[in-house]
Each structure stands twice: as structure tokens, then as C-alpha cells.
Amino acid sequence: QVQLVESGGGVVQPGRSLRLSCAASGFTFSTYAMHWVRQAPGKGLEWVAFISYDETTKYYADSVKGRFTISRDNSKNTLYLQMNSQRAEDTAVYYCARDPSQSGSYYFQYWGQGTLVTVSS
């Protein structure tokens, strides 16, 4: 069965960096596009970033553009989110989610359990 396991969350000071990972199993990771979606405590869902199966296409929400970078290592079945210049408003549970297709259908077919990032001094 499809499994997505996020890691790398924690407490980070404003302006610092953090890298999240998402380990995928139960499917052929290299043939699916992937996303990051976040949820601030007690709030709704916000799409963060998209990457196609072969990394040739990447999209970002305006709120993170220029600060966050999505990437993947298909040899390791792992998705990443490099988060730089963190702000208090980046505090959220970050979910990785699988797209139904290679190049993007842009909805979220399977989700991981999420990892909490807290930006605080």
C-alpha cells in the first residue's frame, strides 16, 4: 500500500533553515508527481509546492516562492522541501502528498501523516 512518511520537522528560529524529507514506499515513486501541503495549527489547508516526476517542472505558492525549494531523489524514493528564511507564519504541519499522475493532475491522491514545523525564537 502507498506509504508516505515525513520527517525533519522541529523548532527553528526565524530566519533559519530546515529541510523536510518524505520517504515513499508501496508504489513506483519515480513515476508520480508530488506536492507539499501545509496546515497551520487550527487552520485550513494551504498548497505549498509541486514537482513533476522527473523534476523538470516545479511550482510554488507565492507565500514561499524564493524561500522554499522542492526537490526529489528518485534513487532514494524521497521527496524534500528546503525551507530557508523561515518566518513565524511558516509554522504548520507539513504534509507530502502524491499526485495521481506523472506530470501533474494537481490534486492529492495520498497523504503522509505530516511533520510539525514551529518557527519561534
Next chain:
Amino acid sequence: EIVLTQSPGTLSLSPGERATLSCRASQSVSSNYLAWYQQKPGQAPRLLIYGASSRATGIPERFSGSGSGTDFTLTISRLEPEDFAVYYCQQYGSSPLTFGGGTKVEI
């Protein structure tokens, strides 16, 4: 950016009753690219419906989606105890991908 407005904010119902959740878009959603998700406390969201009316794998028939253009509806025909949760709609017809604010279905 397409803004999705979900109503009501909270729906108070009993098991066995019918639930009707609304999602209204600020502009037409291209090709009816509208999905619905269910989220229970402390859990990740789960895909219920995509393409406005197609049920995802393993989703019970009591869940159905309808609508087009700017008005979409998620209907739960007879509420089961495990259906009490928060429901989100999401449009994927244009960038950026956006979610509605959610509807909480409570007992």
C-alpha cells in the same frame, strides 16, 4: 486566484441523516477540476471526490459529489459515526491550487 467559500461552517446532524455541504468558487472552475477531502482530528486529509463527481478508490457510495462552474456540493446520504469530521474542497483548474476554509460536520 480562485477563492473557495464553503458553507455552512459547521453542520450539526445525527447519524443516519443526510449531509449537504456547499463549495462556491469566486470564478468558474476549469473543467470541473474540484476535489473534496475528509480530515479527522490528528489525521491527514483523505481524498473523497475528484473531478467534481468521481469517487476515489475505496470511498463508500454514500459520498457523492455534484456541481459545475462555480457551485459544487458534497452529499453524504446517510451519516455514519465515522463521517463526523472536517471536509475541504480544493480546485485544481488554475494556479495557484486553493482550498476552501472547511465545513465541520458534528453530532
